[in-house]
Amino acid sequence: MAKLSIEQLSKSFGSESIIKDLSLHVDEAEFVSILGPSGSGKSTLFHLIGGLYPPEKGDIYLDGQRITGKRGAISYMPQSPSLLPWRTILDNVLLGAEIAGKRDTETARVMMDKAGLGGYESAYPSQLSGGMKQRASFIRSLLSPQSLICLDEPFSALDEFTRLEMQKWLMSIWEHYKRSILFVTHNIEEALFLSDRIIVLSNKPAYVQREFKIPFKRPREESLMLTHEFLEWKKTIYNELREFS
Template sequence: MTRLELRNMRKNFGALEVLAGISLHVEEGEFVSILGPSGAGKSTLFQLLTGAIRGEGEMRFDGAPLDGARFAFMPQRDALMPWRRVIDNATLGLEVQGMKRRAARERVAPLFAEFGLAGFERAWPAEQSGGMRQRAALLRTVVQQRDMLLLDEPFGALDALTRAAMQRWLETMWRNHRWTALLITHDVREAVLLSDRIYVLSARPARVVREVAVPLPRPRTESAALAREAAAIEAGILDILLGAAEPISRQSDGENR
């Protein structure tokens, strides 16, 4: 079932054209990535989805006009509040929705072990590693029980080793829960590791130049055979990003499904 559908989304900031007719869809329980160069307008697209800004085009969720409250959003930085303990950072989204802190803690506490945070409930964010802070941020995001996750380059600020570990951890967590998720990234390897499908964007003004299926089996292990398949997909995407492909559709409605 199609959860999210965008048709011919456009956005200008004055004379600057940022999005030039983006169309995409995300199915129930699917992990989809939007991949493109820095400055292509990926974060602008998320701002449109969450209602932070307005643009032109059509956005639908479950077939109805989009309501930004459908999404739980994880930003590029963990955005943990330094004066709140880890458990109270994890409950913040629930409290904003009106839940009392005691009830929010009762909902969140059983998940700490699954998120690799057991024993750190009362710790301060400054006492956590980068990876632990990102796990706490993801817990804060998913516990809100929205219809879909929006992940805005959540591991971009981490060092290479921690980022690789967090990518594998997220792939495992996604397999366990089958969240409907949309990730934006400029990391080709990250997109291939995590995704069922990838939308590749051009440089600004952003257009979809290719929709790439990732038919790799899950779990996405470190086997040599899987690594070869992943490397071939990555190489093809790099060719696209370097300008080896034209936009897959120039129809007037921007459709590229």
């Protein structure tokens, strides 16, 4: 059974149709990325999954339970880290678990060590770099009890080298904890490097235009991005996206 199943979803704002008859799924412990033209409804889709908006049509299921229009069913990481400035880093990463009544300080400290945040437990967000804040935000998502994590362009504000380091770190952490992830990005290389599958959305009203199953074995090394096969995949997906630019 798919962890996440979206069936014939449609959403409009006023007279403007944003998403129409969109269906997709994310399997257990699968990393799926969504690519699409700017303004194609990727963030709206996340808001629908998170229950912030009700759809006009369609249903959303998580772990076999209907969650259409329900909040709190997923763990969501936005583009900005959204850390609370008055809480320490340890208290920030524990926030989601704390709300769910499952605060586990020992596990949080272990995960912070793995993320290179050991020693920063008592620090505040203003004392951390952008990359460190993103790591803290992702650990918060991992510590939340929900089975699906939705990541909305979490590395878009980072410089190229920090972004690559964060991609490698995210992949290593994900391969260890194996949570189901739905990842929105505009970066084709990022999607190829991280994903098991890539879903390409059409221009709005968005539907699934094409789906690609990525063949690269795990664990993946940075050198993969310079191989002929990787560049050919990048060209194929670029040409698919170009049809809607």
